[in-house]
Amino acid sequence: MIYFTLRTLCLLFLLVFPTTSMGQEVDWKPTVGEAVGTLQQYLRFNTTNPPGDVTGAADFLQDIFEREGITVKRYEAAPGKINLSARLKGTGDGKPILLLHHMDVVPADASRWDSVDPFGGEIKDGHIWGRGAIDMKGTGVLQLYAFLTLARQKVPLNRDVIFMAVNDEEIGGTMGTRYMLDHHYDELDPEYILDEGGIGSREIFVNGKLVFGISVAEKRALWLRLTARGIAGHGSQPHAQNPNDKLMHALNRLFSQPFPTVPNPVLDALVSRLGPLSPNQFTNAIRQTTVSLTSLRSGVGDPPKANVIPSLAVATLDTRLLPGMDAEAFLVEVKSRLGDEIDVEVIHPASQSVVTPHDTAMFRALSSAITRxxxxxxxxxxxxxxxxxxxxxxxxxxKCYGILPLVLSAELIASIHGDAERIPVDQFETGIRIYYESLVEVATR
Ligand SMILES: [Zn+2]
Incomplete structure (x- = not known):
């Protein structure tokens, strides 16, 4: 007990005054400067997915590790579809911690980016701009410099810390994480993973209150295609077999009442800490199972003829189920509301849901580093x-925790996948340090 208390005090001391037996004092200024330059260069590799060729980005990261004398392993799932890992060895007293990010990005329409090249890595108004600045190259660079600082400080580790960069996340992860899990899981076998998902914000949770949400679970996508069939005819003579009418009435029935729900212990824990959440599209989505009507297709010809009743009408639904929701039971409810005249096809089945517990050493370490x-x-x-x-x-x-340890405005959060993605430079130091201190706490315990 005395040992534990002393150890905790020492650890706190190391974190607050990082001049230590574990190495030189951490001089964060050059580390941060280096990280900023690295992200600028990293953003210049156009890793838009599709096609999602990450060769240049992977070579770039590999060079950084090799300059530090750290061996890199490359896993090429297909030409251009590269995953890579770098590892700091520990004594093996615990299973590894994996820092995970993806190198691929969603497309950017350069004509919509106001005076900034989405692949230019420019600094403007205190931000680094570019597709992937937050999602997820920026997150990866903060993780990278926490990892490199552990190496440079020669921090003695009781477990391995692995940095892993994957491809293909933005289109489902088949060549990235799925490939690594199917072929190389034994090499990784992590206890903890730090990934994307959560964020700090003064706006989106409770307006005016600084909240860091660390994601411990995610909703599951269930995508459906609805088809109504009818009989084609002349628009001048309406009849009862118009598929558009059938689809419209069915959708009205579907959305006329709330969708069934299930207990949501993660939300309960969140609300008990924060009180009532601000009403917005994000907090609405994390409370319940949602259904978005994402497409409606019908008509004959392109552009569709205004005077022809078609024989087919098709819609797609993006359903997002809460963890714990029975996908089969939900589907039965949807079909019964839509009625017999609508064919329902599952185009993306819901995966199983697992919630990571938050009563763990890593969650506590992240929480204390953030509040420090x-x-x-x-x-x-x-x-x-x-x-x-x-x-x-x-x-x-x-056990996976999704957290980018920065405080982002609602506008910056909205820039993810948008036309002005950017990350604030003045938070790089705290971002790297929150990762670094959490790793020191859990991997030297
Ligand atoms: Zn992402």
Missing amino acids: HHPDATVVPMIIPYGTDSRMFRLRGA
């Missing part, structure tokens, strides 16, 4: 409404 740098912050576990690679790792038993 942001004393006014409340740290909560959360569900995210979108998918990340963590969903696959959770099914294999790894």
Whole structure:
């Protein structure tokens, strides 16, 4: 007990005054300068997916590690579809911690980017701009410099810390995380994974209150295609077999009442810490199972003829199920509301859901590192409404936490996948340090 207390005090001392037996004092200024330059260069590799060729980005990261004398392993799932890992060895007293990010990015329409090249890596108005600045090259660079600082400080580790960069996340991860899990899981076998998902914000959770949400679970996509069939005819003579009418009435029935729900312990934990959440599209989505009507297709000809009743009408639904929701039962409910005249086809089945517990050493380490740098912050576990690679790792038993440890405005959060993606330079130091201190705490315990 005395040992434990002394050890905890020492650790705190190391974190607050990083002049130590584990190495030189960490001089964060040059580390941060280097990280900023690295992200600028990293953003210049156009890793838009599709096609998602990450060769240049992977070579770039590999060079950085090799300059530090750290061996890199490359896993090429297909030409251009590269995953890579670098490892700091520990004594093996615990299973590894994996820092995970993806090198691929979603497309950017350069004509919509206001005076900035989405692949230019420019600094303007205190931000680094570019597709992937947040999602997820920026996150990867903060992780990278936490990892390199562990190496440079020669921090003695009781478990391996692995840095892994994957491809293909933005189109489902088949060549990235899925490939690594199918072929190389034994080499990784992590206890903890730090991935994307959560964020710090003064706006999206409770307006005016600084909240860091660390994602411990995600909603599951269930995509459906609805087809109504009818009889074609002349628009001048309406009849009862118009597929557009059938589809419209069915959709009205579907959305006329709330969707069934299930207990949501993660949300309960979040609300008990924060009180009522601000009403917005994000907090709406994390509370319940949602259904978005994402496409409607019908008509004869292109552009469709206004005077022809078609024989077919098709819609797609993007359903996002809460963890714990029975996908089969949900589907039965959807079909019964739509009625017999609508064919329902599952075009993307819901995966199983696993919730990572938040009563763990890593969650506590992240929380204390965050509150050390942001004393006014409340740290909560959360569900995210979108998918990340963590969903696959959770099914294999790894404890995954999604967190970019920066405070972002609602506008910056909205820039992810948008036309002005950018990351604030002045938060690089705290971002790297929150990762670094969490790793020191859990990997030297
Ligand atoms: Zn991402």
